[in-house]
Amino acid sequence: MLDRSKKTEPPIPMRNIVFATDFLESSRLALDYAVALSHHYGARLIIVHAIELSHEAKEAEFLSRRPCLSREHALARLEAFAASVQRVGINTEIDLREGEPCAAVLGSAGDNNADLLVLGTHGIYRGLQHVLVGSNAEKILLSARCPTLTVGTHVMGGIDLDPRFNEILCISDFSPESVPAAHYAAALGRDLGIRSVLVPIATDNAPGDSATHARIERFCAELAGNTEFPNCEWCNPAYHLDRIATTEDILRQSEICSDSLFVVGVHNESRWNRHLHTSFAYELVAKASCPLLSVHGAAQSNPDR
Numbered sequence: 001m002l003d004r005s006k007k008t009e010p011p012i013p014m015r016n017i018v019f020a021t022d023f024l025e026s027s028r029l030a031l032d033y034a035v036a037l038s039h040h041y042g043a044r045l046i047i048v049h050a051i052e053l054s055h056e057a058k059e060a061e062f063l064s065r066r067p068c069l070s071r072e073h074a075l076a077r078l079e080a081f082a083a084s085v086q087r088v089g090i091n092t093e094i095d096l097r098e099g100e101p102c103a104a105v106l107g108s109a110g111d112n113n114a115d116l117l118v119l120g121t122h123g124i125y126r127g128l129q130h131v132l133v134g135s136n137a138e139k140i141l142l143s144a145r146c147p148t149l150t151v152g153t154h155v156m157g158g159i160d161l162d163p164r165f166n167e168i169l170c171i172s173d174f175s176p177e178s179v180p181a182a183h184y185a186a187a188l189g190r191d192l193g194i195r196s197v198l199v200p201i202a203t204d205n206a207p208g209d210s211a212t213h214a215r216i217e218r219f220c221a222e223l224a225g226n227t228e229f230p231n232c233e234w235c236n237p238a239y240h241l242d243r244i245a246t247t248e249d250i251l252r253q254s255e256i257c258s259d260s261l262f263v264v265g266v267h268n269e270s271r272w273n274r275h276l277h278t279s280f281a282y283e284l285v286a287k288a289s290c291p292l293l294s295v296h297g298a299a300q301s302n303p304d305r
Contacts, residue, residue, distance in 0.1 A: 014041035018114040030120035030151040048095040050104035138282040174219035177265030177297025185263040254288040
């Protein structure tokens with residue numbers, strides 16, 4: 001364990017945590033993590049749910065000047081969620097929003113100045129099914145401007161009011177988006193009193209070719225530009241070359257150390273590209289036994305991709 005008295009910078013701001021729920025089992029597992037982090041930081045927890053009303057339901061509300069049954073039912077379930085959380089002493093609010101789920105959740109995160117967004121996911125869709133169905137979790141993960149903790153179906157439940165992560169594994173492909181993720185992972189590790197480990201992941205290029213060397217050097221130069229960055233070995237290109245892992249390596253690691261926390265940097269993708277393939281971050285969270293915290297990087301594109 002790290003000595004928390006030796007922090008070189010203030011804790012990560014964590015005043016407002018937004019938890020998105022669809023009332024299914026996957027979101028109940030994610031609620032455990034939202035509650036644990038709210039308790040650790042003394043943060044306000046906002047529980048948001050989106051409803052999409054039919055034209056008939058909206059017309060009935062307008063004519064009767066009363067909420068429809070769907071709205072009343074969703075509100076009652078939100079209030080029950082909030083009551084269960086408030087019993088452990090957490091400042092909890094509810095936010096029932098009408099509209100498409102992704103837009104509603106992102107709107108709640110923005111309106112509530114979320115420092116962290118927490119959600120669960122049901123799994124992964126591919127091919128034509130992915131084109132037709134898509135995934136609200138994936139769209140939120142890639143679009144949220146605040147760090148987002150996504151809890152997949154393979155993550156173990158039963159955590160208590162202490163987050164109790166054993167270590168933080170920052171997965172880096174040396175892209176520009178990996179830089180803010182590395183800083184966040186290191187700061188979060190110091191704040192929680194656990195170690196942060198950088199795990200380089202293989203890209204389309206071979207580990208020893210010139211393009212990979214250039215990516216690593218740019219990545220290390222970006223990290224070294226912040227004099228407060230504590231993990232000096234992360235700023236050394238030679239440190240990474242012998243440690244490059246594959247996605248399969250990372251998934252095996254999650255099975256061995258299921259109490260770890262993955263941190264990755266994400267970037268915007270076009271709507272069409274999202275439907276043609278599943279992003280690496282979402283594929284990882286759908287298969288891994290650890291939760292994944294995504295940090296939105298720079299909006300610039302990576303020329304090496």
